[in-house]
Amino acid sequence: MSIYHKEYRELQQIKLAVDCIIFGFNNNKLELLLIRRGFEPEIGKWSLIGSFVGKNEDLDNAANRILYDLSGLENIYMEQVKAFGNAKRDPSGHVVSITYSAMVLKSKYCEEKINQHDANWFPIDDLPEMVFDHNDMVDCAISRLRRRVRNFPIAFNLLPQKFTLPQLQSLYEGILNEPIDKRNFRRKVAQMEYLVKLEEKDMSESRKGAYYYRFDEDLYKLKQNFNL
């Protein structure tokens, strides 16, 4: 049983890293933020925004610090996705990496800042080959994101406060990367009592116009039956 005692820690030489999977939404398409790896192994290849966790640094703080240091992005709410723990995933040693993910509106973040850091956006359906298991990490995060937008109202953050149903449908089609039947979509939306129809119309797209809606978070907390 000695390995369960304190001495054990002297034997352990595992490094802990965080990798940030930042999805950007732009023109109804999902993109992914990557950076060129600046050191060996695999220097020059595209990589998620990641690094080691600092001593006495909380994991969530590490994710924010790493994202800011390497991309200039800040105040982004990220969620933990998964720890990748194959002992051979990084050829330089035993490194376990915990992935964090966020979905942001690209236009809200300054391109210049991102370019300064040698980071780049790539369309989700045309990603480059990345270092180590980073492509697997991204696949895992995309599946989770699509599952989550179907089950939770997490995509409303990407819309303005008031939005039309065509806007909402385009958003979902962009994230899910598939067309959604308009009548099915409206039927499901009609069941969401926390989507509040406003009196006002958007007249910019058609002569008839499209009613604006808003998402009511308090009502959602009461009803909680989101399901696309």
Added chain:
Amino acid sequence: MSIYHKEYRELQQIKLAVDCIIFGFNNNKLELLLIRRGFEPEIGKWSLIGSFVGKNEDLDNAANRILYDLSGLENIYMEQVKAFGNAKRDPSGHVVSITYSAMVLKSKYCEEKINQHDANWFPIDDLPEMVFDHNDMVDCAISRLRRRVRNFPIAFNLLPQKFTLPQLQSLYEGILNEPIDKRNFRRKVAQMEYLVKLEEKDMSESRKGAYYYRFDEDLYKLKQNFNL
């Protein structure tokens, strides 16, 4: 930028652990497997089944090895839940712990083996105070489990190959810890085309009997619209 280079790893003194959250299903109730912690800090307190990850050990393998060493349970499929990474969560140092979870049929596993390891089952609604943040870990895993059984057909593993609708409903009520309206339940079940009604009846509970059903995994893969 030196912290992003290899030297950085010399600065890092984080230990990596795994904690296993094993739910047991018994008499339509959920229970949790805990063990008495055998070393300081907090020796003698109840704890999840956990320990450090070994050098060059894959994370998933570590979870299985730790569960077997400490409880005698083996061949249990576990899923990763979440990494707990508050730097101060363990008073003895910076330890990040990755939780794994499984739900098993208690009767399938030998009580004797578990008792030998000084492990014990506790009802979910009457858990003792545990070491560190283990109560938070369990809360997180219970929420996830309840979300998952509503959205994915993961509970069928706990039933015999053929089962009745009252059995299925009791199972869900036990996991969700709430009564389910019988008519709503039957209406939702009727929409699940991969629940195949058999000709045979269970006559043990009533004179009228209850038809047996079976879960057809291939059909589920085609349909995929589980939602309770």
